[in-house]
Amino acid sequence: MYKAIGYAAQTATAPLAPMAFNRRSPRPDDVAIEVLYCGVCHSDIHLARNEWGMSVYPLMPGHEIVGKVTEVGEKVTKHKVGDLVGVGCMVDSCRHCEACAANLEQYCLEGPTLTYASPDRVDGSITMGGYSSSIVVSEHFVVRIPEKLDPATAAPILCAGITTYSPLKHYGVKAGDKVGILGMGGLGHMGIKFAKALGAEVTLFTRSASKAEEARRQGADHVIVSTDAEQMEAASGRFDFLLDTIPVQHDLNPYLQTLRFDGIHILVGLVEPIEPAIHAGNLVMNRRVLAGSLIGGIEETQEVLDFCAEHNISCDIEMLDIKNINEAYSRMIAGDVKYRFVIDMATLEA
Template sequence: MYTAIGYAAQSATTPLAPVTFQRRSPRPDDVAIEILYCGVCHSDIHQARNEWGIAVYPLMPGHEIVGKVTAVGGAVTRHKVGDLVGVGCMVDSCRHCEACHADLEQYCLEGMTMTYGGADRVDGSITMGGYSDSVVVSERFVLRIPEKLDLASAAPLLCAGITMYSPIKHYGIKAGDKVGVLGMGGLGHMGIKLAKAVGAEVTLFTRSASKAGEARRQGADHVIVSTDDEQMKAAAGHFDFLLDTIPVQHDLNPYLDTLRFDGVHILVGLIEPVDPALHAGKLVMKRRVLAGSLIGGIAETQEVLDFCAEHGITCDIEMLDIRDINEAYSRMIAGDVKYRFVIDMATLKV
């Protein structure tokens, strides 16, 4: 064990504050990492405030981690001291179920171990995330950061990037497909970039016409203002796929109408009950599919890092001093960030 420092919430109603805590010494298959950057995901806020009802305190968020290897266990073969690496939303799984054997560790039948707020499978201790100076993770869940990627901008690819890439790959979205992206936050702007990179014709759905210029700067071909009934009617039966990043309850029915027959509406942002009720006829009468997707497996996450390096894609970020993390949460709730905060961990040591 060794002493680490970071920022954590002690309860759902207290702000994040500096803490010291114990990290485990590396096990034979472990990689010890000095954290250089950590992205700030909206789910960090949900967890810190226990909005999903599963938080365990003290809770140290952060699952978009980029850093440098400082030590490795004796059985490690994939990484060496000095390597630039990343850690995403999970740090372990059962490794033997059908999902794990299919490189879909996020769907582990025994439950993945989350990077923070999870239970370590060896000693039962609560995992602490990337708002810290260091982390120790099994090599199987450590990713290689390609040389071409800017380290800070690469951090959100470990959550936002893979969340959008996984459904694009799974559903075979390709050149010529008509793809609608719902919402343009941290997830949505990555969805636009990745869908364009595979050659799709991309349309942003937004409630605000003022976002049209920014959407096109991100690569969108078209913009539909979802509160404009005429624009929504004109889009009826047009899209092959919808990538829905909206994180709060919203009416799915008008969007389903914009799908062609056999079209697929993929939820990546909403994990609450659908409200208002879904009209099943909108699915049945056109053989449409309503689906969901959760982050991605480890191999697939490495794939999106390599894909983004090859295509020059990174997340648009705003650098953050960790001492301003609580203010950053308030700004995120207000939608005042384009499009992801990334903590410079050098500020933790000042």
């Protein structure tokens, strides 16, 4: 067993606070990792506060993990002590269903084992995430961090990055396509960078005209203020793809009307009922598609890391002392971060 420390919520209403706990000794296929950096995702807040009704306490968040290998099991072949590695949103799956066989572990038909607040498939213990000094994970779910990437800015690629990269690749975004990005938070700013690197003409949809300059700095070619009826009307039938990163309920109908025939609107931010209702005519009359996408498999997560290294893409981050995690949650809810907090785990014991 490993003695570990981290920050956890004891109840849905309690702030995150230090907690000592035990990590398992590595199984034959396990990699033990000293956590160096961990990104802070909005889903961490949802789960810490049981806003999705599925939380188990104590709950230790964190699924954008970068660290150094400290020990490997006897059957491990992909990683060695000293390697810089990453762990994303999953730490296991059934490994034998149709989805897993297709390297789509996120859609495991038996359900993937999440990096935290999820029962371990072997011993039934509840997984604890990356807001901690260490983690032990099966090597299949550990990815290599390319040397060209800064370890801290690489951490959010393991969630925010793969969440936006995967649908762009799956739906075949290519050079010359017109892609609209809805929202410019942690997901949206990465979507802009990926779509641009794939050769698309990129437009940000935002409610705030003040974000225009920042959007262009991130790589957007155009900006449409979605509250401006004239701008939305002028965009009618223009786009091949919309990547929708908005995490709260919003009216999809005006955006659907900006798609050309056969255009695809991809949801990656919303996991709640769609409200107001979609007018079916916005789909039927132009053979438009409304789709969804969830993170990516392990193979594709390695692919996006390599893609980022090749194209010099990183996530814009603000480094965080873990002692300020509760304040960071409040700032995230208020939209006061550009664009992702990353915890420097050296502050855990400072």
